[in-house]
Amino acid sequence: MFVGRTDELATLNDALTRAARDASLASGTAGEPQALLLGGEAGVGKTRLVEEFTTAAAHRGAVVALGGCVEIGADGLPFAPFSTALRALREALPEDFAAAATGQEEELARLLPELGEATAGRHDEQGMARLFELTVRLLERVAAARPVVLVLEDLHWADASTRHLLAYLFRTVRAGRLLVLATYRSDDIHRRHPLRPLLAELDRLRTVRRIELARFTREEVGRQIAGILAAEPDPAQVDEIFERSDGNAFFVEELAVAGCVGNCTGLTDSLRDLLLVRVEALPESAQRVARVVAEGGSTVEYRLIAAVAGLTEDDLIEALRAAVGANILTVTPAGDGYRFRHSLVREAVADDLLPGERSRLNRRYAQALEADPALVADDARVMRLASYWYHAHDAAKALPVVLDASVVARRRHAYTEQLGLLERAMELWDSVSDEVRSALRPVDCGEGCPSSGGAPAGSPLRYLDLMAEASVAGRFGGERERALKITKRALRLLEDEPDPIRAAWFWVQRSRLVQALARGDGWRELAIAQDLVRGLPPSEMHAEVLALAANWSMLHRPGPEAFAAAERAVRYAHMVGARDTELHARLTLGCLMVDSGDPETGFGELRQVLRDTLAEGVHHVAGRAYVNLPSELQSVGRDREAVPVLREGIAFARTYGLLDSEAWMWSNLSEALYSLGQWQEAAEAAGHAARVGHSAKPRGAGAVRLAHLALARGELGETGRQLATARAHYGTHDPMPQHSLLLARIAIGVAAGEGRIADVRAELRRALDTGFPPGTHRYGWPLLLAAAIAEADARTPPAARTDRAENLDRLAEAARNLTTGVPLWHAYGQWTRAELLRAEAQDSVDTWSSAVTAFERLDRPYDLARVRHRLAGALLAKGGDGERDRAAELLRLAGSVAAHLDARPLAAEVALLAQRARLPLNRVPRQALAPADPAAALGLTSREQEVLRLVAAGRTNRQIAQELFISPKTASVHVSNILGKLDVSGRGEAAALAHRLGLFPPETLAAQPTG
Incomplete structure (x- = not known):
């Protein structure tokens, strides 16, 4: 009951x-x-x-x-x-x-x-x-x-x-x-x-x-006993059992049954004795079978029990029938084995075994399984055999099967279990003879792991091979501290038997581990690895070290040395046939080409690597290509071109489970959508990046994007929280310009918003002291602009004017030295210089007209709205009816964008300027705002147009969400907004109207798979 x-x-x-x-x-x-x-x-x-x-x-x-x-x-x-x-x-x-x-x-x-x-x-x-x-x-x-x-x-x-x-x-x-x-x-x-x-x-x-789950009350214990005995129990019996069991349902049952068969008196208060009472009441053969099952595992197959128990089939069946009848054992759901009805009883029976008895049972299990492997399921055989021989304390038998089990664990991506098994193998290593060890062979542990330090194929397994496999398993499984200790021990062993290739491999592992554990940036370890392979004939390890060094330099110290290292890595990898390494190095080289001022050549290389990796099925490199190519497109302001590549990449990453790559893509997509004025979708993308990342840094990138959006919307508290989250994910151990400059730019925005100009200047000084290495202009220009705006907006007391003048001089110098080689950065340069002139009250209509003209050529509505607001201010300061009309039009345009994006600080500035100039903002000249296409004429945003296209194609909200990588709830909100804007009552009317107006070409409405 x-x-x-x-x-x-x-x-x-x-x-x-x-x-x-x-x-x-x-x-x-x-x-x-x-x-x-x-x-x-x-x-x-x-x-x-x-x-x-x-x-x-x-x-x-x-x-x-x-x-x-x-x-x-x-x-x-x-x-x-x-x-x-x-x-x-x-x-x-x-x-x-x-x-x-x-x-x-x-x-x-x-x-x-x-x-x-x-x-x-x-x-x-x-x-x-x-x-x-x-x-x-x-x-x-x-x-x-x-x-x-x-x-x-x-x-x-x-x-x-x-x-x-x-x-x-x-x-x-x-x-x-x-x-x-x-x-x-x-x-x-x-x-x-x-x-x-x-x-x-x-x-x-x-x-x-x-x-x-709490224990039973006395009333519930009474009801349980009544159900067991099929009769109302004596209150005194209930009191006694409740007191002794303390309301534990299993103990209640044990005590009630024991009392029912007359064994209640004389029970000790020892838990184990209580649990063993019913086992000891069984016939000797049934007790023997219980001990066999207890040592065999949580569930033991009938045929395996038969092979180990040593009973005739009739005696075994009778023993099992007795154990099942006493509710000690129960038949498995599949009907092919037995298990203890309660794990506590199994633990008690196993603990009651003598040490020699336990070893003997494990040996018999192992021997039975070796004699007939079909006794257990194929997928469990090796693991069970490794356990049995290990607990039988037979090192010579255990070591080979423990290694076999580690290979099975690795194939299942169970790296933590693989590490445990390899550590067990290292424990057994010295307990076996040279003859046993010489029969063992290494396996490829991945990561370019040298199987035997350059020894001929088929060479025996060495202890260092075990350490190499264990260090990789520890890193893959997140057990980085254990892996780091193993690499340290391995490098100590290599001091006595020098092997530069193998030592370089272990130093590369340490580089990755210290970065993952926030112990450093990993360069010292990479430098040692480079020294070890320098002067040696080209090898896969040599190419790997060069490729890693080039990528590290691209992220930390971009410049000519990084470029040269990438070229060498490509050459060496091609020479030795290390295709994956070659593709990685080519990606690094393509990025460096873009950053060094040769974007078209760089884009060509990145696109070719993406095509090659997809054609060759090198998925992990393709995942990186889907991150790097759109990121570099964004670095030169080609965000709209980057968006479809990112959406394609996200679908690819989802298919192959490349979580970190997917998180970076979501972050980049958020940045692109922000630039294109699609802030709701940008926030969703940033949220995805913060959630799906496997590692800390991709999640930190999502937090940065959320902080950027919150800052633009005037939510300083939320900005500060997301900034703190990003800093926690990035850490301080491994400073990269692409992270530190982004964080500094947001910190400047928060400090400026809170009126802390001294903190703005301190943050700027730290950034300027570090400098802007080649390729970091995409982060440098927004930072300089934020600092220039803060200075122009600040009311500086006389005592701080010297500090302000010094700051403006350094800002102007940095702006002069930062590249403006593409239209986007030219526009940012115009804007930053205009803000610096505004800080000294020297800006003019011409100054801001140049900035507006530069941004009108770009696809960045928020930035355009901000410079239009500044131009409107300059026009109003100049005076005149013509200037007022033009200023009014600019303010209406800027205000419309601010309202659409919910950019509250910009909206407030626009409203304040209009109020001071006594300009109305509620009338918008039709010729100024008339959209060029029918969908926009209906007031639909670009995302709403995408949703309407899918509605017209007959998609459900869930299918729309899957195709556009948004949540079903967001898709539902978009559909509701569309119905309101079109003034229709349902999806069918909306689809009919879209067809009637010819909003979408027929081919775009063809049925497509949405998975």
């Missing part, structure tokens, strides 16, 4: 209702994914509550998929609960699952081997993130048509990869009628338990609800 838990069950049912809502029903509101954590001490009733909820959910039409964590941790199959749950989901919805996984079977096979053979693929720091992204998208797609309940039990045993995937799922799932419920044993979560940081992180997510 199910007892109590009314509130908890109501919470779960409410979450299912929220998730299962169907947008096609009268409410019109689509379900939202729900995430819940269910915690409670061992035996308190978590599993029983989950069973009750999932049974009811299935009756309501939900598909339930359960997966449980395996207790043996790093020895268990990584992602075990997700693999089990996905397998159940695939069996329940084969067609939907197949459609959702189409095109990604090889990658998803890392979680679900039934989908096919997981290819070796590329291993890098984004490998796990790619798998996570594809898994979340798979779940969203499967749950699109019907509610899905995904239950993951026993998180306290979860491997690191499972914890990482669950955290990613909870953070990023945004669509689908999906409910995710994860359970954990709260009394196991001690201060250093690896689950504790995850729980703290999830607690901060507003989308995650946490349920703590």
Whole structure:
């Protein structure tokens, strides 16, 4: 009988209702994914509550998929609960699952081997993130048509990869009628338990609800006992059991059953003794089988039990029947094995084993599995075998299979588990003979890892090979401290046996690790690596070091040296056939070409690399190309040209799970949309960048874009918060001009907005002292402009006039030296010089007319509105009826843009100037504002035109959101705005009007895939 838990069950049912809502029903509101954590001490009733909820959910039409964590941790199959749950989901919805996984079977096979053979693929720091992204998208797609309940039990045993995937799922799932419920044993979560940081992180997510399951009250204990005994219990018995169990449901059951069979008296208060009472009451053969099952794992296959137990089949079946009848063991859902009904009993039985008995059982498991590999599932065999031989304390047998298990973990992108297994292999290394070690062979650990320091192919595995694999696994899995310690030990070993290529490789790893750990900028380590390979014959390692040094210089010290290093890297990589390295180096070279004043040649190189990488399937380099090409286009003011490349790149990055690349693209898209005057979409793009990034810096870029938007809208508090977030993500250990100049520009804007001119000057001095290296004009000009505007707006007291004059002189000098080689930076130069003249009351109509003319040639409405406002001020200062009419027109234009963008500071300045001049702003000359096309004539923004095109093509809000990379809610808002502007009552009328007016060519309305 199910007892109590009314509130908890109501919470779960409410979450299912929220998730299962169907947008096609009268409410019109689509379900939202729900995430819940269910915690409670061992035996308190978590599993029983989950069973009750999932049974009811299935009756309501939900598909339930359960997966449980395996207790043996790093020895268990990584992602075990997700693999089990996905397998159940695939069996329940084969067609939907197949459609959702189409095109990604090889990658998803890392979680679900039934989908096919997981290819070796590329291993890098984004490998796990790619798998996570594809898994979340798979779940969203499967749950699109019907509610899905995904239950993951026993998180306290979860491997690191499972914890990482669950955290990613909870953070990023945004669509689908999906409910995710994860359970954990709260009394196991001690201060250093690896689950504790995850729980703290999830607690901060507003989308995650946490349920703590309390013990039963005395009344509930009485009802539970009545259900067990099928009779009303004696009140004294209830009092005694309640006192001894303290309301723990499992202990209540144990005590009630023990009392029922006459074994209650004489029980000790020891938890283990309580748990073992019913086991010890079993026949000896059943106790023996219980001990065998306890050491075999969370679930043990029947055939494997038979091979280890050493009983005849009849005796084994009788023993199992006794254990199942006593509620000690239970049959697995698939009917092919057994597990303990409660994990507490299994722990007690396992703890009761003698050390020699435990080793002997593990040896027998290992021998049985070696004799017949078919005893367990293919995907679990190697992991189980590695665990059995290790716990059998047979190093010679354990080392090879532990290494095999590490390869399996790596193929599944379970890098943390791979690291644990490799550390176990290093522990076993000195315990085996030279003969055993000589039979082992290294594997390619990725990252250009030298398998044996230049030794011939097929050379034996060395201890340094293990260290190389472990350091890469640690970096890929986020265990950077452990990886750093391993590289330090490896370099100490290399002092005794010099190997410059291998040493250079380890120094490259240290460079990456110290940057990731905020211990430095990584240049010292790269410089040592360069010294080690200098003078050696060309090699892949040599090319890799040169390419990394060139890229580092491009980001930190752009200039001729970076250019030369990039050219050398391209040449060396081509010479030794290191294609990936060559493509990376060519990207760096193309960027440096643009930055050095040869944009067309640079763009040609970047576009060619993008074509090559797509044709050759080098996805990780293509992801970088989709970041670099539009970024360089933006650097010369070609934002509109960059937007379609970025949208194409985002779709590409989503397909291949390139999360950091996707985050950089969202950030660049936000910047482009901001420049083009599409601020709502820019804010959405920045939000995506802040969310999807796997690493800190891409998320920091999203925060910078949000800060920039907040500053333009006059939200100084929000600007300060986003600026602090960006600084935290970027850190201070690795200063790059592209980051420091952006942050300085926003800091100047905040200080100016708060009237802190001294802080403006201090921030500017720091930037000017650092200087503007080649290629940083895109960041330098906005910074100089912000400082010049702050000086022109400031009211400087007499005591600070010397400081102000010095500041203006330095600003003017920096403006003279900064490049103006493209129209955008020429326009910024005109504007900055005009502001400097305004600061000294020497600006004129001609000064501002030149700036306005420069910006009228560009596609930057906000900047144009700002300089028009300044020109209007200059015209009004000059006086005359003609000047007043022209000023009024300019102010109306500027005010219209400010209102459309919600640029409140500009709107306030325009209104104040008009008020002082007594100019009305409510009448706009038709000839000045008449749009050139019918869609704009209807008052539709460019984004609303895109949405209307898709409405006319018959797309739903969700399809529109997918195609335009916006949220369904935002798509709905756009559609509502369009209906209002067109004065129509529904989507059908809007589509008909668009067709009637010929707003869109027929070919643009053709049906297209929207996935």
